[in-house]
Structures are given as C-alpha cells and as structure tokens.
Amino acid sequence: MSPIPVELAVDAASAVAANGSPRKTFFGHPRGLSTLFMTEMWERFSFYGMRALLVLYLVAPHDKGGLGLNAATGAAIYSVYNAMVYLLALPGGWISDRLWGARKTVLVGGVIIMTGHFLLAVPASVSFFVGLGFIAVGSGLLKANISTMVGHLYPDKNDPRRDGGFTIFYMGINLGAFAAPLVIGTVGQSSLGYHFGFALAGVGMALGLTNYVLGSRNLSAKSSVVSSPMSRAERTSMLRKGLFWLALAVAFFGAVALAGHLTVGWVTWTLTVVGLIIPVIVFARIRRDKDLSTDERGKLTGYIWFFVAAAIFWMIYDQSGSTLSLFAQNNTSSKLFGFNFPSTWFQSLNPLYIMALAPVMAWLWVALHRRDKNPSTAVKFGIGLALIGLSFGVMMLAMAAASGGVLVTPLWLALVYLVQTVGELTLSPVGLSVTTKLAPKKYASQMMGIWFLAVTAGDCVAAVLQQVMGDAFLSTTSFAIQGAAALLAGVAMVLYRRKVRALMGDVH
Incomplete structure (x- = not known):
C-alpha cells in the first residue's frame, strides 16, 4: 500500500492545447x-x-x-x-x-x-x-x-x-x-x-x-x-477450456457437497493449498523456458531469494486485519487520554504512518546514496524482515501484558503498526523496483503479477499456521515463533547478500 515517494514536477507547457487555450x-x-x-x-x-x-x-x-x-x-x-x-x-x-x-x-x-x-x-x-x-x-x-x-x-x-x-x-x-x-x-x-x-x-x-x-x-x-x-480460434479454444474446467469444478464441489464434506474449513484448506502451489508452478514454468538466457536464469534464481523473503514479510504484515484486529478487540483498551474509540480505528494507523513517513524514507535513501552508504537491495530486504520480526516481538510482550484478562494500553498496537510501516517502506518499494529490474525480457509485463504472488504465498502460510495452531495462534508462543522466523530470514538475507548480488548480474 506504499506510495511512491518522489517530488512532484509540473510541465506547464503541456497544459496548453493546440489552439493556444489552456486545458x-x-x-x-x-x-x-x-x-x-x-x-x-x-x-x-x-x-x-x-x-x-x-x-x-x-x-x-x-x-x-x-x-x-x-x-x-x-x-x-x-x-x-x-x-x-x-x-x-x-x-x-x-x-x-x-x-x-x-x-x-x-x-x-x-x-x-x-x-x-x-x-x-x-x-x-x-x-x-x-x-x-x-x-x-x-x-x-x-x-x-x-x-x-x-x-x-x-x-x-x-x-x-x-x-x-x-x-x-x-x-x-x-x-x-x-x-x-x-x-x-x-x-x-x-x-x-x-x-x-x-x-x-x-x-x-x-x-x-x-x-x-x-x-x-x-x-x-x-x-x-x-x-x-486473441484471434477467433484462440477465443474459441479458451472458451472451450474454460467451460471444461468450470464443469469440472462444479462437479467436484458438487460431489463434495453431496458427501456432506463441503464446510468452511474444507474450502479454506483447499484455497490455501492452491495459493501455495500456483507460485511454485509459475516459477517452475518460467525457469524451464528454453528462451531464457543463462544470465536471465541466474537473475531469476536471485529473484527467488527476494520472493521468499517478501512472502515471509507479508505473512506477518497482512495479519494486521486479522490477528492484530482480534487483539485490538479482545485485549486492548478502547480508551486513550479519556477518549473512547472503536477497535477498527487501529487499521487507520498504517496509512497514516505511510503518508507521514514515506517522504522521510525517500529523503533518507537519497541522503545515504550521496554519501555512498545506501544499503544494497538484499540488505534493505534484511532490514524490512528484521523490523517485521521485531513487530511481533513487541506483540509477544503485549500479549504477555494482557494475560489474565487485562486490557493493555493502545500504545502497544500503535508501536507495532509503526515498526511494521517502517519495515514496509524499507522492503515494499524496493521489491517493486527489483522485480522490474530482474524480470526476463520475455516476462517483463508478467513479473509484477508474480510479485503479487509473494503476498498470496505469505497469506496462505499464515492461513496454514492459523488452522494448524487453532486458537493458540493468538498467543505469546505464536508471536515469538513467527517473529523469530522473520528475524532469522532477515539475518540470512544480510549474510548471503554477496551470493544474491552475484546472481543479480548487472542489476544493482
């Protein structure tokens, strides 16, 4: 959800129509x-x-x-x-x-x-x-x-x-x-x-x-x-294939329903597995493409590092509307400085922080670049992962403070969202940029959709954890495990940055 933090520039000449009157x-x-x-x-x-x-x-x-x-x-x-x-x-x-x-x-x-x-x-x-x-x-x-x-x-x-x-x-x-x-x-x-x-x-x-x-x-x-x-023949072929798969899906789910197994949990698990398998299939298909050069295959291998890192990041980040929302509803006081507010208001913190901090982050990267100290893409990903892991470390402490039915101060969640937003601004814009840079020429227009698949994979991993752990997913142990996993992934990105850099070829 991050904006692109750049300066606004206006070309006044383009505001004049061909007849000389301003548009x-x-x-x-x-x-x-x-x-x-x-x-x-x-x-x-x-x-x-x-x-x-x-x-x-x-x-x-x-x-x-x-x-x-x-x-x-x-x-x-x-x-x-x-x-x-x-x-x-x-x-x-x-x-x-x-x-x-x-x-x-x-x-x-x-x-x-x-x-x-x-x-x-x-x-x-x-x-x-x-x-x-x-x-x-x-x-x-x-x-x-x-x-x-x-x-x-x-x-x-x-x-x-x-x-x-x-x-x-x-x-x-x-x-x-x-x-x-x-x-x-x-x-x-x-x-x-x-x-x-x-x-x-x-x-x-x-x-x-x-x-x-x-x-x-x-x-x-x-x-x-x-x-x-599409040509007429392609449209006909696509329609035929689409109707076939639709009929197959209807028959499959109809059979499951008749057998009495079509429950919310069953559908959730099915979609979770689909969301995990499709990114693997997409990468495997592109990786096997004989039209790719050796350099493009190397860059695609390097991109997998960023893809997996992004999936881990979004696994935690996207729980803002689920895990954190439930914590806000059940374990957080809805009063601050004498003012009562609904728990859903916490969801406005992230866009508020983004609008406030995006220009600051943009200035920071430019300032570091001028001093030749701008971190590499792998290091920025590592920082983003470390921050998202730290945010769940804070949640672990907040969950511990809420033990025994105590309603904790809203400042806990305000801090969590702040740390997560800084992590997002460190990783997300850089991820969009590196996606376009490492994309094989043949798949240049499709790579942004593949970047979105990292979100899909991360959310599906979260769904697996939530379904396997049951109500224990909202616990200090759960926050500790997920936070530690993200932190370790961030450390790995930093330690192996030279290996990743070598795979990136001429991309900086």
Missing part, C-alpha cells in the same frame, strides 16, 4: 488523473473498510450479528481471502491485455466489487461468502489495471510529471485506506451492525464507479486498446 488540469497533470485518483480512493475506501470489519464479523456470536466462528477459522478465512485478491491480479492483467483493454476491465471489476459488497450486506452466510468471492475477483480485475491506466496518461515516458502523477495517485490509495476504518469501521461496530457497514462499503464503490463513468472521457485512448488481442 483543464489536475494540479498541473492530465485531467484523467483526477478520475483515476477518485476511483482508486473510493475503491480502497470500500476494500479497507470491509476488511476492517471482516474478521470481527466472522467471529462475533450470532446474538451479536456475527457468524460465530472460532478465532482461528475467522483469521484463516481472512488470510485466504486476502491471498485470493492478489492471486487474481495475475489473470486480471491477462484479461486486459487479451480481451477487454484496461478501461473496460476496470469498469467490470468495479461493478463486480460493488455487487460483492452489497451481497455482504445481506444477512445470510451463503450470500456473504459469495460476496467475498465477488470482491476478490473484482479486485483482481481492477487492481491489475488501474495503475497501468495512470501510466497511459503520460505517453512520453520521460514526461517530468509522470512520477509526480503516480505520487498523487498513490496518495488516493492511502487517503481511502485511512478514512475507511474511521467511517465504515465505526458504523459496523455501532448499533447499526456489521451488515450496514458492508452496505456502506458498497456505497463507496458505487461512488467510485460513478466518478469513473462520468470522467472516462478524460482518460487516455490507449486505455481502451487491447494490446494483444
């Missing part, structure tokens, strides 16, 4: 940026607002409007859902490239997301889980393409406004993420109930869609282009 701009940028900014802000508002309530709704007793699941199952469902969102970004990009183009794909994705949120608002467990599936599919379509559309607004890749445009766009992400728990979380935890909060998330997505449709005339024509359209 409307958005802070000196193409007008379409405002459309994409607002669309993404409202989509993130709906996404993070729903996510702030998700695990709380899953574990809340029936008499309090929830599904009454145990904490471990609720947390595992949350982890698997998050994993599927990032997994589906891979086919989302493919659909844009081969079938619909970015503009149409984002529109369809937004409609599916909105439908999913309103399905969550229906007080029935079946519609709820169907709604989660809709949101995951829609997010995969939208997430994979809306950032690409920002790039389309700047046909000249050397346009000095380009980086500034992405900075403004990513600020929209964090504004939506910051406001969502404060608004949707408050409503969902009020007497109005969780379903009203889910409906409010749907309204947020509806506002984003309305803005998108009304402002679509300001978008680049390139966003409507299908970059690699």
